[in-house]
Amino acid sequence: xxxxxxxxxxxxxxxxxxxxxxxxxxxxxxxxxxxxxxxxxxxxxxxxxxxxxxxxxxxxxxxxxxxxxxxxxxxxxxxxxxxxxxxxxxxxxxxxxxxx
Amino acid sequence: xxxxxxxxxxxxxxxxxxxxxxxxxxxxxxxxxxxxxxxxxxxxxxxxxxxxxxxxxxxxxxxxxxxxxxxxxxxxxxxxxxxxxxxxxxxxxxxxxxxxxxxxxxxxxxxxxxxxxxxxxxxxxxxxxxxxxxxxxxxxxxxxxxxxxxxxxxxxxxxxxxxxxxxxxxxxxxxxxxxxxxxxxxxxxxxxx
Numbered sequence: 001x002x003x004x005x006x007x008x009x010x011x012x013x014x015x016x017x018x019x020x021x022x023x024x025x026x027x028x029x030x031x032x033x034x035x036x037x038x039x040x041x042x043x044x045x046x047x048x049x050x051x052x053x054x055x056x057x058x059x060x061x062x063x064x065x066x067x068x069x070x071x072x073x074x075x076x077x078x079x080x081x082x083x084x085x086x087x088x089x090x091x092x093x094x095x096x097x098x099x100x
Numbered sequence: 101x102x103x104x105x106x107x108x109x110x111x112x113x114x115x116x117x118x119x120x121x122x123x124x125x126x127x128x129x130x131x132x133x134x135x136x137x138x139x140x141x142x143x144x145x146x147x148x149x150x151x152x153x154x155x156x157x158x159x160x161x162x163x164x165x166x167x168x169x170x171x172x173x174x175x176x177x178x179x180x181x182x183x184x185x186x187x188x189x190x191x192x193x194x195x196x197x198x199x200x201x202x203x204x205x206x207x208x209x210x211x212x213x214x215x216x217x218x219x220x221x222x223x224x225x226x227x228x229x230x231x232x233x234x235x236x237x238x239x240x241x242x243x244x245x246x247x248x249x250x251x252x253x254x255x256x257x258x259x260x261x262x263x264x265x266x267x268x269x270x271x272x273x274x275x276x277x278x279x280x281x282x283x284x285x286x287x288x289x290x291x292x293x
Contacts, residue, residue: 011282014231015275017224018247022216026129026146031121033143034150 102166109157120166121150127167127249128174130216134248135178135240136185137212137229145177152177164258171251171259175241182237231281239274242267 027033102123108116128149133142152173160169212233217225232240238260245256246267253271257264 007283007286010286011279014224014227014282015278017217017221017228018214019221020218021214021221021225021248023126023130024133024142024215026125026143030125030129030143030146031118034121034147034154037147037151038154 106157106160106162106166109154117150117154120153124167124170125150128170131171131174131244131249132178134214134229134232134244135175136181137233139215141181141185145174145181148177149174168255168258171245171249171255175245175259179237179241227282227285228278231278231285234281235274235277239270239277242270243274243278246271 102120105116105120109120125146129142129146132145132149133139136142136145149170153170160166164172212226212229213222214225214229232243235243241260242256245251245259246253251259253264253267256262257267260267262270
C-alpha cells in the first residue's frame, strides 16, 4: 500500500473512532455534592489580586501623595504676588504704552 | 415534560431540581469531559453548571430550550477552566515547553481516554482527543457538539450564538485542522500503526 494511502486510511480510522461511543457517566454522588455546594454561602470565592496589580496601585498612591505634598509645600513657601491697586501706579503703567 | 419543571424550579422545588440533575447530568458531564479531557475537572464543572442553573433559573428567559441553555453554561464553564489552565501553564517556569498558540505541551504523548469509547477503538480515539485539544476554542466546541454530542448544526448555532453557516464553516475548518494534526502525529511516528 502507498505510504499516503496508508496514512489517509489511518487518519480516517482515527476520526471515525468515536463511532458508537457511549456517553460518559458522572460519579453517583454528584447530586449530593451539588447539594453540599449549594449549602455554602453564595460568594465564598477569594479573589486574588496579582502582585503586579498591588505594586501598581501602591506606586500610584505614593505618586499622588508625593505630588500633592510638593504642591502644598511650594505653594506655602512661595512669596505672594502683590496686586497693583494703587491708582497712580496703574496710571503710570498705562502711560508707558503711550506713543509720544 | 421537562419544560414543566421550570415553574417548579423557580419556586425552589427540590424534587424538580433533582429531576433536572438526573436528566441532564450525562449531557453536561460528557460535554465537559470531552472538552477539558480531565475527569476531575469535568466533575467540578458538572457541579458548577447545576449550581449556576439553580441560582440563575429566575433569569432564564425561555427564548431557547432548557437543554440549549444548559449546554451554553457548560461550554462557557469548560472554556473558563481551559483558559485558567492555559494561564497557569504560561506563567510556569517551563512555559517555553508549551505551544504558543494553544498553550498545549509541545511533546506530550496523548494520554486521555474517553470512558465511553469502545475498547478496540481506544488507542485511535486517544489520538483524536489529543488532536481535538490543539484546536482553537470555537472549532473545538463546534466539533465536540457535532461529533461527540451528535447535535444538529441548528442547535450548535443556538448554543454558540452563531449562524448555521458559521457553524458549518467552523466544522469544516476543524476537520482540516484535525487532519493536519493527525498527519503530523503519523509523520512523527507517534501513532501505533
